Amino acid sequence: MRGRIAHLSTVHQSWDNRILNKECRALSEAGFEVHLVVSAEQDRVTHGVQVHAIRRRGRFARLLVSQAEAWRALDRIRPQLLHFHDPELIPMALAYGRRRRIPVVYDAHEDLVKQIETKPYLRGVAKYLARAAAGRLVQMADRRCDAVVTVIDEIADTFVAQRDGDERPVVVVKNLPWAADFPAREWAAGDRTVVYTGDISVERGLERMLDAVEVADARLVTAGRCLVDESRLTSSPRVEHRGLVPPAELPGIIGEGQVGLVLLSRLPNYEHSLPTKVFEYMACGVPFLASDFAYWRDLFGGLDAGVFVDPDDRGAIARALGELLDDPERCAVLGGNGRRAVEDGFGFEAESVKLVALVERLLTA
Structure with missing residues (x-):
């Protein structure tokens, strides 16, 4: 095996198309040992990826109980790289990476601040506070994650490609079909x-x-x-x-x-x-x-x-x-x-090459 990778989400479905069927699958096919910690009914193996089930919970319970359960699952896996997919996991993932001294990758599926505008249940002061909190979370990821993966150039442009004078990878892996x-x-x-x-x-x-x-x-x-x-x-x-x-x-x-x-x-x-x-x-x-x-x-x-x-x-x-x-x-x-x-090129086959190259780079840094 070329390295042990853990992907993490407490929000997405256990068979999420981008996470499991595209990114995890691509890394597994490239020879990495890939684990996915995610809300699911039971442990299983899909596309060569070892899925570790944690209980699905409501929004507030996820922030405490699910994250603690995910931390314990990661400790059992002992990954060499952590790739996470939910903005609410930014503080926890960064803390885990710092504690275990492993690189951490944030996968920005959407522009989080703009996404707030599409939430019909957020209005007035609540929407303003949500935008401010979203901005702070994204800023934290931007400053401290070892790499950022996202889906389009416009979102990639909101992240800084240099940190402390050194290049920090910001990689666009488009959400294309196989x-x-x-x-x-x-x-x-x-x-x-x-x-x-x-x-x-x-x-x-x-x-x-x-x-x-x-x-x-x-x-x-x-x-x-x-x-x-x-x-x-x-x-x-x-x-x-x-x-x-x-x-x-x-x-x-x-x-x-x-x-x-x-x-x-x-x-x-x-x-x-x-x-x-x-x-x-x-x-x-x-x-x-x-x-x-x-x-x-x-x-x-x-x-x-x-x-x-x-x-x-x-x-x-x-x-x-x-x-x-x-x-x-x-x-x-x-x-x-x-x-x-x-x-001719609008398939995930080409995108997977970029993801594999990023992981290889982070594991050998």
Whole structure:
């Protein structure tokens, strides 16, 4: 083995796509001994990764009880490097790294401060205090972590790439799909099925999707965590909600669709995000219908793999969806373009090389 690595999360699911299926899997396939300490039902081995189960708890219990349980699990593993994924773990992870004298890597999945803006339950003074606390946490990670991994250049730019005159790695590992895991859709006459995968909320386009499939006479298949009253989905005869599913089931679900939807609201954390589901739709050869964000258009516009639409124009969304569903031949062309783009470099195969190189560098420093 090339080294013993521990990944840590008390917030994410035990089969989280980025953590387990991408980063941990990539390191295991590269020959490292990889452990994942995470909330789970039981210990197991997946993709060669040893998953160590800790109990899932509520937000406040996580801050004390779960972190103490995670610390004990790490002591049993005795890692040579700790890579953690939750902002609330920043103080604990830094303390563990200092105590055990091992390098610590913070994985910034999102811009934490901007993310506060998308929380509908935070208003006024509460939102101000949450932003301030988030800023202090990120500053702590920036100053003291041995490396930072993140998903897009814009988030990487918020971290300092030098510390005390020395280079400190800030590495972008994009949240792209493994191309090999996503078989391309076989195209035939369309059955007017559209798909959406990921967290389901008003901000993420729930009402837009429901309106669009009604007007376009379509069927909507959803898979993901429902952050609103689930009856909003189940009460519609046009919607089939599969719930939260393991990553291995996503390719099959996406492949049922003639179009994949990504109709997010115009919020700062969304407008400058790297939409994983768009890449997954492309990997399956399914065209996307996405919010017309400038960042997304710059990223995907030249690929001719989908259609952009104003997320605030319900009529335009329905018309664009109807036009795609009425033209399966066009969908096949757009989907094929997306699949080729993933095969040519928009896959996690290339991103894994950067992660492995970072770990090798930190272990030999």
